[in-house]
Amino acid sequence: MVVLHELSEDEVDRIFRALADATRRDILRRTLSGEASVSRLAAAYDMSFAAVQKHVAVLEGAALVTKHQQGRERVVRANPATIEQARALLDRYEQIWRARVARLDALLADEPERQ
Numbered sequence: 001m002v003v004l005h006e007l008s009e010d011e012v013d014r015i016f017r018a019l020a021d022a023t024r025r026d027i028l029r030r031t032l033s034g035e036a037s038v039s040r041l042a043a044a045y046d047m048s049f050a051a052v053q054k055h056v057a058v059l060e061g062a063a064l065v066t067k068h069q070q071g072r073e074r075v076v077r078a079n080p081a082t083i084e085q086a087r088a089l090l091d092r093y094e095q096i097w098r099a100r101v102a103r104l105d106a107l108l109a110d111e112p113e114r115q
Helices: 009-019 022-032 038-043 049-061 080-110
Strands: 065-070 073-078
Touching (some): 009 049, 009 080, 022 049, 022 065, 038 073, 049 065, 049 073
Antiparallel strands (some): 065 073
16 A cells, blocks of 8 residues: 655645646656656657756656666656645545535525525
8 A cells, every 4th residue: 555645835836837838748648658768758749859858857856757777768657656646636626626616506505586
């Protein structure tokens, strides 16, 4: 069983800043299905190798991916534990907002109709 720690505000900020970019979300999606070298990732985008490396570094800084040396290549793999923590955080926000909407619905249902 994996025990997830509560994310700090800085960790939450890094995760959602990383996910705010479409290229980084796509890199994460690609590495969820299996590890990929930075070179292979870079070939999929119309940008320089260095630009893709920077995107990977942002994802790595947010702990959304890990990177390790494999021969001459740097291999990137998604980090499911951090993704699960982000999902759990969003689930908590969803519960808060659903409760607020339910309270608002109850208040509106109790209010007599205005004419």
